[in-house]
Amino acid sequence: MKIAVLLKQTFDTEDRIIVKDGVVVPEGVTYIINPYDELALEAALQIKEKAGKGEVVLFSAGGAKVQEALRKALAMGADRAVRIDTEGLIADEGIVAAALAEALKPGGFDLILCGWRAIDDGSAQVAIRVAELLDLPQLNVVTKLEIEGNKALAWREIDGGSEILEAPLPVLVTTQRGLNEPRYPNMKGIMQAKKKELKTIPAGSLVPVGLKAKVQNGDTFLPKAKTAGKVYKSDPAAAVQALVAALREEAKVI
Amino acid sequence: MAKVWVVPEVQDQKLKKISLEMITLARRLGDVEAVLIGEGVSPVAAELGNYGVGKVIVADHADLKTYTAATYGRVLSDLIRRDQPEIVLIGNTATGRDLAPRVAQRVDAGQISDVIDYRDNLFIRPIYAGKAFQQVTAVAYPLIVTVRPNVFKAAEPIGGGAAPIVETATVSLTGDDLRVIVRDVVRQVTGRPELTEAEIIVSGGRGMKGADGFLILEALANVLGAAVGASRAAVDAGWRPHQEQVGQTGKTVSPTLYIAAGISGAIQHLAGMSGSKVIVAINKDSEANIFKAADYGIVGDLFEVIPLLTEEFQRALAWNSEQAG
Ligand SMILES: Cc1cc2nc3c(=O)[nH]c(=O)nc-3n(C[C@H](O)[C@H](O)[C@H](O)COP(=O)(O)OP(=O)(O)OC[C@H]3O[C@@H](n4cnc5c(N)ncnc54)[C@H](O)[C@@H]3O)c2cc1C
Numbered sequence: 001m002k003i004a005v006l007l008k009q010t011f012d013t014e015d016r017i018i019v020k021d022g023v024v025v026p027e028g029v030t031y032i033i034n035p036y037d038e039l040a041l042e043a044a045l046q047i048k049e050k051a052g053k054g055e056v057v058l059f060s061a062g063g064a065k066v067q068e069a070l071r072k073a074l075a076m077g078a079d080r081a082v083r084i085d086t087e088g089l090i091a092d093e094g095i096v097a098a099a100l101a102e103a104l105k106p107g108g109f110d111l112i113l114c115g116w117r118a119i120d121d122g123s124a125q126v127a128i129r130v131a132e133l134l135d136l137p138q139l140n141v142v143t144k145l146e147i148e149g150n151k152a153l154a155w156r157e158i159d160g161g162s163e164i165l166e167a168p169l170p171v172l173v174t175t176q177r178g179l180n181e182p183r184y185p186n187m188k189g190i191m192q193a194k195k196k197e198l199k200t201i202p203a204g205s206l207v208p209v210g211l212k213a214k215v216q217n218g219d220t221f222l223p224k225a226k227t228a229g230k231v232y233k234s235d236p237a238a239a240v241q242a243l244v245a246a247l248r249e250e251a252k253v254i
Numbered sequence: 255m256a257k258v259w260v261v262p263e264v265q266d267q268k269l270k271k272i273s274l275e276m277i278t279l280a281r282r283l284g285d286v287e288a289v290l291i292g293e294g295v296s297p298v299a300a301e302l303g304n305y306g307v308g309k310v311i312v313a314d315h316a317d318l319k320t321y322t323a324a325t326y327g328r329v330l331s332d333l334i335r336r337d338q339p340e341i342v343l344i345g346n347t348a349t350g351r352d353l354a355p356r357v358a359q360r361v362d363a364g365q366i367s368d369v370i371d372y373r374d375n376l377f378i379r380p381i382y383a384g385k386a387f388q389q390v391t392a393v394a395y396p397l398i399v400t401v402r403p404n405v406f407k408a409a410e411p412i413g414g415g416a417a418p419i420v421e422t423a424t425v426s427l428t429g430d431d432l433r434v435i436v437r438d439v440v441r442q443v444t445g446r447p448e449l450t451e452a453e454i455i456v457s458g459g460r461g462m463k464g465a466d467g468f469l470i471l472e473a474l475a476n477v478l479g480a481a482v483g484a485s486r487a488a489v490d491a492g493w494r495p496h497q498e499q500v501g502q503t504g505k506t507v508s509p510t511l512y513i514a515a516g517i518s519g520a521i522q523h524l525a526g527m528s529g530s531k532v533i534v535a536i537n538k539d540s541e542a543n544i545f546k547a548a549d550y551g552i553v554g555d556l557f558e559v560i561p562l563l564t565e566e567f568q569r570a571l572a573w574n575s576e577q578a579g
Contacts, residue, residue, distance in 0.1 A: 011382065013383070013502055013521060013522055013525070014521055017382050017385045017386045019386060024382075035503060036503075092364060093355075093364075093365065094358070094359065094362075094364060094365075097359065119382075119383055119502060120381065120382055121381050122367070122368060122380070122381060122382075122383065123365070123366075123368070123379075124351055124355070124367055125354075125355040125358065125365055126355075128323070128352070128356055128359070129355050129356075129359040131356070132355075132356055132359035133359060135430070137324060137434045138323055138324075138352070138356065138434070139434070140323065140351075140352045141348065141351075141352070153437075157348060157496075157497060158349065158439070159347050159348045159349065159448055159450065159451075160442055160448045161439065161440045161441040161442050161497075162440050163436055163437075163438060163439045163440065164436070164437040164438040164440075165322075165434055166434070166435045166437050167433055167434045167435070168433055177496065177499075177503045177504070178496040212393075212394070213364070213393065214363060214364025214392065214393060214397070215364035215365070215366055215390050215393065215397070216390070216391055216392075217388055217389070217390055218376055218388075218389030218390065218391060219388075219389050220381065220387065220388050220389075221386065221387050221389075222385075222386055222387075223384070223386070223387065223528075226546070226547065229533075229545065229549045229550055229551055230549070230550050230551070231540070231545060231548075231550075231551040231552070231553060232550075232551065232552050232553070233540065233552075233553045233554075236552070236554050236555075236558045236559050236562055237562055239554060239559070240552070240559060240562040240563050240566045243534065243550055243552060243566075244563070244566045244567060244569075244570050246550060247511070247532070247534070247550070248570055248574075251532045251549065251550075253454075253510050253531065253532050254454075254511070254570060254571065
């Protein structure tokens with residue numbers, strides 16, 4: 001079983017977002033592996049372990065800093081990593097997907113795993129675009145996954161319920177919380193990771209000539225500061241009366 | 255004027271609310287047309303005329319009975335290639351999020367996801383789980399836009415109920431489109447609205463103390479016709495199912511009213527609900543972070559406050575309906 005994991009480095013969720021002149025300031029930010037991608041990696045490692053053979057290869061697009069995320073993922077147990085260097089590239093999701101798909105093509109992967117969205121831009125497009133570019137079926141937002149022979153069985157979240165899907169391999173799967181609990185790298189893993197292959201490919205050599213970004217970001221801005229709310233501390237009965245009156249007459253929501 | 259397509263979501267032969275919300279945005283963008291995909295959806299076409307939709311393309315086929323990205327994606331992308339609308343609006347729902355990127359890539363389009371506003375020719379979308387907002391513009395067409403539920407006002411019917419032009423699309427699926435098989439669909443039958451579509455949500459956290467604690471929250475939800483949500487702590491403890499989790503790794507919700515009981519207001523929880531119009535917090539700790547995000551709050555023991563609140567809402571709603579006659 002050859003498994004690819006698409007992984008993105010993102011801001012830590014606890015970080016405060018600082019915007020200056022319409023752009024997010026990256027200084028002082030801690031970087032993590034996108035939490036949904038960690039679920040994908042954990043799933044890949046478990047599938048490989050269960051099969052007793054195979055390979056888990058990481059793919060990530062980004063600047064040099066992304067190597068930290070890839071090293072951590074290698075320490076968790078992935079076999080090798082490919083970084084697509086996007087330095088200087090003006091990209092949208094279509095371009096990132098094109099680069100990833102091109103890098104994935106020669107690998108002949110049976111399974112491509114990725115988090116269902118990244119917590120920074122939350123646009124939830126790249127993985128599915130990769131599936132389309134590689135002409136693979138998609139199993140999206142998956143909370144349980146079983147690989148049996150040449151088939152994947154997936155439980156997926158839908159509005160107001162869930163569904164069970166079946167697809168032949170090769171297939172692209174995006175992961176959702178509930179699927180597993182990602183492991184932490186141990187000392188042995190961290191030592192081994194240093195020796196594992198981490199290849200860099202310039203995005204320019206992967207993106208088809210003439211492909212241009214189709215959407216363009218303008219300014220980033222922060223939400224308006226919230227004015228202090230009304231807090232009732234009086235005895236519960238009085239507080240409840242005052243609250244419901246306010247919701248009806250002031251906020252007009254009931 | 256730009257040709258703007260709306261891809262309505264239909265359940266049990268009814269337009270879901272997101273469909274009408276998308277029409278509101280579509281009317282601001284250009285001439286509105288709709289593409290109805292499914293099995294037995296044809297009767298819905300006429301209804302769309304009431305909302306100013308000039309033309310409806312209907313793809314009604316037995317193979318489209320259950321949604322899959324491949325089948326619906328094939329139908330929609332073939333139609334986009336043929337008719338070349340400038341903008342295609344799809345709900346940022348579980349289905350829409352699955353469908354949109356497939357179609358965008360197939361028709362070589364850009365996509366702007368989870369749009370919450372449109373101002374000065376710019377689409378606005380939340381990033382960093384709502385901690386910031388991003389303006390995005392298209393530099394090429396077609397453009398696919400997914401629209402967050404519960405943000406745009408649902409379109410009101412406009413007088414006359416002009417019948418739209420209805421065109422039947424031919425559906426030609428190939429073997430490759432049918433690779434993914436839907437083995438089973440399990441719908442929860444709670445009788446409550448869906449979390450991402452609900453006008454009112456009552457959510458509980460670790461402060462609910464256990465699965466039984468949620469019973470009083472469900473009673474409140476029943477009175478308000480609300481959906482029940484939960485913090486990750488409550489889900490991790492096994493008191494509520496994953497699907498009810500609100501937050502960064504749960505659902506993003508935008509109800510009119512969000513009531514958070516026994517929830518401390520961790521940044522990852524706020525990420526999922528800060529788009530709510532009015533937030534009410536009930537917590538015994540007056541220093542809890544949730545009060546910083548809340549418009550109204552009660553400092554107190556939720557086991558005392560919630561049953562009282564349920565009664566008070568019941569009274570208020572009875573009064574409302576009396577006034578309404
Ligand atoms: C990567 C990551 C992703 C995460 N994603 C999510 C997510 O999607 N959603 C989410 O919710 N969290 C998420 N979390 C977890 C989050 O950080 C918090 O741990 C979680 O939200 C806490 O849940 P809570 O507020 O219910 O519990 P607590 O923080 O324990 O708060 C319980 C609150 O209940 C109050 N309380 C207790 N008893 C009573 C009583 N009798 N009456 C009134 N009040 C009472 C307490 O004062 C306290 O404020 C995530 C964390 C990480 C690291």
